[in-house]
Amino acid sequence: MNVRPASLHQRILDDISGRILSGAWPPGHRIPFEHELTEEYGCSRMTVNKALSELARTGLIERRRRSGSYVTRPRSQAAVLEIHDIRTEVEALGLPYRYQLVTREKRAVSDTESETSGLPEDIKVVALECQHFAGKQPFCLEERLINLAAVPDAASETFAEIAPGPWLIGHVPWSAAEHTIRAVAADARAAKALGIPRGAACLIVERRTWSADEPVTFVRLTYAGESHALVARFAPQR
Amino acid sequence: MNVRPASLHQRILDDISGRILSGAWPPGHRIPFEHELTEEYGCSRMTVNKALSELARTGLIERRRRSGSYVTRPRSQAAVLEIHDIRTEVEALGLPYRYQLVTREKRAVSDTESETSGLPEDIKVVALECQHFAGKQPFCLEERLINLAAVPDAASETFAEIAPGPWLIGHVPWSAAEHTIRAVAADARAAKALGIPRGAACLIVERRTWSADEPVTFVRLTYAGESHALVARFAPQR
DNA sequence: TTGATCTTTATGTATAGACATATTAGAACG
C-alpha cells in the first residue's frame, strides 16, 4: 500500500470513491453529510469539503444544496484519448522516425476543402502534404491547412525540416480541438503514399484546432489500417 | 458573459487559465506566487491556493515547492471521447433503432480470446453476438464476453430483449474502461452481419471494462466504415 | 573542490469560525 501517509482529504476521497466503485454505494445513494464525515474522520468541515468537491468535479458524485451529495449514474462513457505527436508514436514502436515534406503551397481555401475542414472559404492558408515514416515503411500521410491569418509565421516556414505539428505547438498557444475518427477505404493518393493497395482499410483522424475562437489549422492524418490503433482510457480517479 | 458573479477562486482560475490559453503566459512561465496573487486579488491564501491546486490537477500548471508554479508544456493532445449507448447514437441520426440477439452461449474463455480480450484464460463467461440496426440497415455488430465471476446475474439474463450494454450499466457499478479504436477490412462474418462487401473498411471499437480491479466485460463493436465516426473534443477549461 | 549541514521559502495540509445561498419541509393563510 501507501508507505507515505496520504493526506487526510485524499484518504477520505479514496474511501468514498472506493465504496462507489465497488458498488457498496450504488448510483443514487446519498453519501453522508459533511458534518457526519467530519465526525467520522475527526476533522474539520473544510477537509471533508475538499474531498467531496473534488469527487463532484470528476463527476462521481453530485451535490445538492439542502439535500446532500449523491452517487451519480454513469451516463455516457467519457474516455480520454491521448493524441501524441507522430514522432513519439513511431519511436514508441522502437522504430526510427523520418519526416518528409511532399508539397507545400500558399493559396486560398477551396470550396470543397472549406466543407470538410470547417475553415471559412477563401481565407489564405498554407496547404501541406507530408509523409511520416516508421523505419522504411510509410506510417502516416498528413494533409494540412494552416490559417495564415491566425499564424502569419507559417508563411515564412518551409516545413522541410520540421513537421507542421510540432512547429505549431511552438508557435500557437494552448487551443481547443475537435477530433473526428473514422475508417475509410484507401483512395489512390493514400494508397500510393502509404504503400498499400487501393481500397485497403485506413484509419483517419481529422483535427480542427482553434485558438481564442479563431480557426488555426485543419489536419487529416491517414494511417494504414493494421498499423495503428488509438487508445483511450477512462478511470474515474487517478 | 457570466451574469451570475463567479466565485472568487473561480475568477482567479479563469484569469490565469485565460492568460495561459491566450499565450500571454507561455509554457515554462512562472506564474505569480500565492502571496503575490493574494495581494493582487485582496483575498486570503486559501482562496488562491484553491484556484492553483485545481489548475495543477487539470494539468495546466505544475507546482514546485520552494520554487513556484509554472505553466506546463503541452505534451500530448488529450481529447475527451464521449462514447454513447448505441441506441442513442442511432436515434441521434433520426432513425428507428432495433436490437437483435444472434447467439448466446455460456462457456470458458478460449486461448485466442484471452489474448485479444485481456480476460484471463478459462474463466466462465457469457459470450454474445448481437446486431444493432438503424432503420432497415445493420449499423453495428457487437461481440461481447461477460465475466460471470464479476457479474453472476448475467447467467440468468437471456439478452433477447435488452442489449448487454444498457443491461450492464444497471448491474455493475462505476468502472474503469480502456478503448482501442482501429480500422480493419471486414472479414466474412462482419461483412455478412453488416451487409457490406468483404474487405470493406470497418471501424472497430474495443472496450475492456473493470470494476474494482476485476475484469467485467470485453466488447468489440464493428461499424461499417462510412456509417460511423467518433468525435472527441478538447477544451482545456470549461 | 567537494560534501554535509543549516536556513529560507513556497507550497501542502489542516483548522475553526463566519456568512451566503439554494432548497425543501412544514406552517400559515386564503
Place this chain on the structure above:
DNA sequence: CGTTCTAATATGTCTATACATAAAGATCAA
C-alpha cells in the same frame, strides 16, 4: 385544497492562522 411564507439545513465560499515539508541556496568543514 392549493398557495405563499417561513424556518431549517446542507452546501458554497472565504478568512486568518498554523504547522509541515520539500527544495534551493548559503554556509561551513574536510
